[in-house]
Amino acid sequence: MPTAAPSELTLSQIWNAQWLASPLRLIDDRELRVIYRGVWTHGLGPDFSNAYIDLDGQLLRGAIELHRSTSDWFTHGHQLDPAYNEVVLHVVWQDDSREPVRRNDGATVPTLLLPDYLPGALGDFAGNPTLRPLGAIGFDYCAPTVAAANPAALRNVWERAGDERMRLKTDAVAARLAGEPPAQTLYTLLLDALGYTRNREPMRAIAERLPYDHLDARLIGRDAEERFERAAGLLLGLAGFLPLSPHEQESAELNPEQIVRVEHAWRTLGAAWRGIEVPPSSWTLARIRPAAHPIRRLLAMATILARLSDGLVEDFCARLEHNDAYGTLQDWLIEENRYLGRAHAHEVIVNVLVPFALAYGDLTEQADMTERAIDIWAALPAGQGNAVIKRMVAQVCGDHPQRVRSARAEQGLLHLYATGCRAMRCFECPVAHLEILATSLSSHG
Numbered sequence: 421m422p423t424a425a426p427s428e429l430t431l432s433q434i435w436n437a438q439w440l441a442s443p444l445r446l447i448d449d450r451e452l453r454v455i456y457r458g459v460w461t462h463g464l465g466p467d468f469s470n471a472y473i474d475l476d477g478q479l480l481r482g483a484i485e486l487h488r489s490t491s492d493w494f495t496h497g498h499q500l501d502p503a504y505n506e507v508v509l510h511v512v513w514q515d516d517s518r519e520p521v522r523r524n525d526g527a528t529v530p531t532l533l534l535p536d537y538l539p540g541a542l543g544d545f546a547g548n549p550t551l552r553p554l555g556a557i558g559f560d561y562c563a564p565t566v567a568a569a570n571p572a573a574l575r576n577v578w579e580r581a582g583d584e585r586m587r588l589k590t591d592a593v594a595a596r597l598a599g600e601p602p603a604q605t606l607y608t609l610l611l612d613a614l615g616y617t618r619n620r621e622p623m624r625a626i627a628e629r630l631p632y633d634h635l636d637a638r639l640i641g642r643d644a645e646e647r648f649e650r651a652a653g654l655l656l657g658l659a660g661f662l663p664l665s666p667h668e669q670e671s672a673e674l675n676p677e678q679i680v681r682v683e684h685a686w687r688t689l690g691a692a693w694r695g696i697e698v699p700p701s702s703w704t705l706a707r708i709r710p711a712a713h714p715i716r717r718l719l720a721m722a723t724i725l726a727r728l729s730d731g732l733v734e735d736f737c738a739r740l741e742h743n744d745a746y747g748t749l750q751d752w753l754i755e756e757n758r759y760l761g762r763a764h765a766h767e768v769i770v771n772v773l774v775p776f777a778l779a780y781g782d783l784t785e786q787a788d789m790t791e792r793a794i795d796i797w798a799a800l801p802a803g804q805g806n807a808v809i810k811r812m813v814a815q816v817c818g819d820h821p822q823r824v825r826s827a828r829a830e831q832g833l834l835h836l837y838a839t840g841c842r843a844m845r846c847f848e849c850p851v852a853h854l855e856i857l858a859t860s861l862s863s864h865g
Contacts, residue, residue, distance in 0.1 A: 456844055657697070
């Protein structure tokens, strides 16, 4: 065994490439077969997610964690972190621990000693041009033949999948509208979207504990500045961020007088919510960009609320009637709102405002609203794209990358990932069907 362990990044590259010689056995001598090695998470939680392994005949799905030494599991505190309860395999370079590795839920994690199964010297691995990059979803490209010869067919599949994803979103909104006022639904969805993936739960908790009508009742009859300060005080106070620390004051971009008034608003208006604040531990702040800090996102919501003239739903519906509804909706979200950028506003329109308009138009039997929402959806341009979308394009197209031109296509790629790639249901994927057909026609060509 080499005396010096490689970096965890190198270990991840080895695992990603599955540069391993079978058969594999754990340190307790059980047989291991890797069915799918998972997708690299960029170090956000366990190293690889959604892996499948066969452990002595038992099929397991979960996460893979890699370390230079077994003891690093304890050094990094994973035994205390519920986020690591999904780990089903610990892959290490050296086993230096005398105690079994356990998760926070008490389960023992099986361990694979990596150097025992390398097919060659470590130096033979580095720089191999055939290795898939970290973050690649699969081992082989899905549809390079289609991407090269018929990219329009590929984009058509993506957009049809995007329509299906939008249908599911609209159905979920309709289910909410059946049980609560429309303004509460829209308010909850906006807070949820502002929370991104990592802070959606505490944002939803705020929407539940501080309903829209209770919040709006404390804003009515005030000018825009006072409405903002009151909304900010209630939202930030319930979120557990008041009083603001010096660092949080900098993130909030409020002058000293505004901070005093915001904190005063919480002290004077927040009595009904004392004791039910969102616990500080609910917020994920590690590796969050300063611009995406939940304080700024809550202030973005306060800014939107402060500029309402007739009400949340009423003001939204009025924007739908404009000829350039997409541009008007963007302006509605970001106008005089330094806490929300155009790119994120685009995602809010795609994921919240369009499905809300479709569901609300159907509920209220406003056919013109539904038609306008359909028109917006059909014309929405692509956004900046997230890591999953970029990985999906690379996975599908291989050496023939295609530009994602519409929000429908972006949403379709996300839908195909969720229903196909992540679930490993390639045999049901329409992209795979396209490639099979293209390859068949080529071979008979």
